[in-house]
Amino acid sequence: MDSLEPASNLLEYNEARYRILAEQSGVMITLHRPGDWAYSAVNPAVEQLTGYRADELLGLPAYELFHPEDAWAMQHKLIPAIKKHGTRTFRYRSRNRQGEYRWVESTHRSIRDEQSGELKEIIAVTREVQQEVEAEQALQRLAAVVEASADLVLLCDEQLQVLDLNRAARQALGRSESGAEPQERFSLRDYLSTESVQKIRTIALQVARQKGRWKGAIRLDFPGRKEGFWQLEQLISTHTEPVYGLYSLIIRDRTEEQAVQQALQDKQQQLAHSERLMSLGEMASGLAHEINQPLASLLNYARGGLRKLKQAETISPDKLTQLLSAMEKQAERAAAIVRQLRSMVKKTPLRPELIDLEQSLREAVNFVEQELEQQSVNIRWDKPQGKAQVMADKVQLQQVWVNLLINALEAMAQSGDRSGNNNAQREINISIQALNKAETHSQDWQVDIVDQGGGISAEEMTHIFEPYYSSKSSGMGLGLSISRSIVESLGGGIDVDSDGQSYSCFRIRLAASR
């Protein structure tokens, strides 16, 4: 009967059962000698895990199988710890028979003599953890990527409570820098404007809840935070057990793109504006040609008629009727062109507005920036204290400045060519100054644009504002006459001054407006 079996039998029986356990186990169980850590006993599972047969391992110091990077820690940290505390679990890489290092996890326990307390043996239970370690490493790599991302990545619940966030997000929100410490829970709603929260919830969250992912662009305002153009671009529902209803938010800083975009838009606007400026000039040139045609014809008829009469030839009444009708037709044609022009002008009504003179001039300077650079001409400014304001149509006034600046540049290019001295640093001086008129107690602004070109002779100065008077080989000679009519229509005046050799100064007076 079992219960009557002697104690020694029971011992044997138990030993046999332990042996079965050890022999059948998939876990590697080994005994090591203290000192050299040599295998003194191993179970059959070693062959499966290491590829070595039991007899190959017995007597072999375990260190020899450790990865060089782990061996040092084993020797200097683990073994003293085992000796001191009795038991320790450690992960390390161990070489199998094929020469590959695999991640394993061993729990070591020291066995001491009950009486002397002397360390007799160490028992190690080892299992392979290669896949676990690989999975963890992959996760760590991913986490590192997310952490290092320049995009703001946040893990939130439906209420926008933040569970986790990467470095970029911590920086943007001004949260504590250490990623290791568990973050205090907080809500993204505390950082966002109400409008932004509203947009996230009604647009992005709705879609992500139904489809698992939302992609788009929602401009986010972080009131009181760093200036920038932030955009929520993705919101991904993360169904990771055990927690549902979590979302990853990816927010990108689009400040730079936005700046480029803005610059592009400005440029386009400037271009549209310059086209408007240009078309005035082109219109004038086209118009001149159009009016020239009937006028030239009219002159031909009249001069032909006069010539005949001078030669004492008679002109028959029929012929004379023909001639006068032809002349009438040409005069009509010219008149029709003028009417057409007038209706065109009417279509673009002037819009007088309060204009800051300096700003208006600066915009005009921007407009000729390329020419300035090409000729390496600097602008020197003399500005008044405070704002110089006038009432004028913005485009018209700029037309005047651009015109004068281009004239100044051309004058300087010509004189540069003549003297062969094109490299010297040259300037156009723009000065704005107040003119107080005592008699009316009013104020004018005077703008001087002074170039260092070849100057204008006294003779030229008397004609310079006349239409079709031009010193340039190309050009209609309309620029200054148009400029003068614009300035005069604003109740101002334009003058020129020059020493005839080294400078020209165009002086514009405009009534101040406050």
Place this chain on the structure above:
Amino acid sequence: MNPILIVDDDADFRESLSWLLESAGYDSRGYDSAEAFLNAYQGEPACLLLDVRMTGMSGLELQRQLIAKAYQIPVILITGHGDVPMAVAAMKNQAFDFISKPFDDESLLAIIAKAVEEIPRRFERQSDLLEANRHWQALSRREQEVAHLVAGGASNKGLAETLGISVKTVEIHRSRVMKKMQAGNLAELIQKINLMSDDA
């Protein structure tokens, strides 16, 4: 009296100009485009008043076509006000002169008078040139080669060496050249060849 031919796409301007020219005693004929003019004109003695700015073929292009045909008609170009680059291009195309619109009748008539004066000399040259061209086209390639060398002063013997043929053959080519080019002597041949190379 040789006529003044006017090419301008503005009918009113053509008409008024022809009235002015008539008052100065000139016959005139108008064409509304460069194409219309090229279709009608056969190289007869005349003077051409040509507007540069036209729809379709430009005045400058018309000038080039006239040069290609070896026509010597004096061309006066009418350019827009201040259109200096165009005027320069016209002069490079061997224009007789140019005048910018609007113009003074006296200046125009003075230019026309000068051009008309040129007509006989120019058209004599034109007929010589056209005739020389026609004769030249009748020469075989070898004969053209011989003609060039002869005009360049090569002797029969030198020619034979250069071309690798016998002196006898050179003599045959040479007499054919003289006959086909209708040159009585060497001097005439040289003159004709120079005329053609000047024009090109």
